[in-house]
Amino acid sequence: DAKTTQPNSMESNEEEPVHLPCNHSTISGTDYIHWYRQLPSQGPEYVIHGLTSNVNNRMASLAIAEDRKSSTLILHRATLRDAAVYYCILRASIMNYGGSQGNLIFGKGTKLSVKP
Amino acid sequence: KAGVTQTPRYLIKTRGQQVTLSCSPISGHRSVSWYQQTPGQGLQFLFEYFSETQRNKGNFPGRFSGRQFSNSRSEMNVSTLELGDSALYLCASSVDLPGNQETQYFGPGTRLLVL
Numbered sequence: 718d719a720k721t722t723q724p725n726s727m728e729s730n731e732e733e734p735v736h737l738p739c740n741h742s743t744i745s746g747t748d749y750i751h752w753y754r755q756l757p758s759q760g761p762e763y764v765i766h767g768l769t770s771n772v773n774n775r776m777a778s779l780a781i782a783e784d785r786k787s788s789t790l791i792l793h794r795a796t797l798r799d800a801a802v803y804y805c806i807l808r809a810s811i812m813n814y815g816g817s818q819g820n821l822i823f824g825k826g827t828k829l830s831v832k833p
Numbered sequence: 834k835a836g837v838t839q840t841p842r843y844l845i846k847t848r849g850q851q852v853t854l855s856c857s858p859i860s861g862h863r864s865v866s867w868y869q870q871t872p873g874q875g876l877q878f879l880f881e882y883f884s885e886t887q888r889n890k891g892n893f894p895g896r897f898s899g900r901q902f903s904n905s906r907s908e909m910n911v912s913t914l915e916l917g918d919s920a921l922y923l924c925a926s927s928v929d930l931p932g933n934q935e936t937q938y939f940g941p942g943t944r945l946l947v948l
Contacts, residue, residue: 749934751934753937759939759941760923760925760939760940760941760942761876761923761937761939762938762939763936763937763938766934766936804876820866820868820878820881820889820891821866821868821876821878821937823868823875823876823877824875825875826875
């Protein structure tokens with residue numbers, strides 16, 4: 718499985734944008750880029766995913782480099798509730814019914830601290 | 834819809850005992866995966882069940898086993914507990930449609946302490 722590299726930790730001020738980088742230089746053409754986060758004392762939760770184009774949802778934006786070797790998760794206005802560990806994960810595309818989507822392979826992630 | 838539920842939330846066992854953890858997926862979800870989270874190893878995949886069959890398995894010893902019932906509920910069992918099995922055990926469910934990048938929805942986890 719292709720691997721991802723993320724900084725161990727980042728700090729942000731409340732209400733400022735946060736850019737969380739992820740490198741995935743060995744990504745294959747069919748790998749999707751997923752982001753999950755884990756708030757303290759909770760299970761991970763889905764944030765966003767994409768293949769080639771930039772993606773936006775109510776939680777965040779995902780900017781994917783043209784060569785797909787890196788991506789950036791963007792939180793437009795960080796809140797204290799956004800303090801969490803953010804995981805960048807690659808997932809292969811499975812087309813056959815009954816075939817496993819494949820488990821999520823979690824790295825160490827980036828621990829985001831948000832200062833008031 | 835109710836989220837993924839796991840029972841019990843906390844558990845204390847002693848070495849050599851066995852333990853069974855339960856997971857109820859979101860209604861309509863057919864795939865259930867289990868993960869172990871420890872401070873040293875992070876989040877590691879244990880196994881995945883779909884239609885009552887184990888479809889994928891991580892690199893854990895045979896002491897770790899699981900099953901899935903016809904209603905998609907799942908249980909995992911750890912026999913002959915070791916101190917190193919102390920961890921947060923997370924269950925995740927997904928709808929599982931072919932070709933889609935299915936979101937996995939995680940439960941709050943069961944925190945197991947082995948003494």
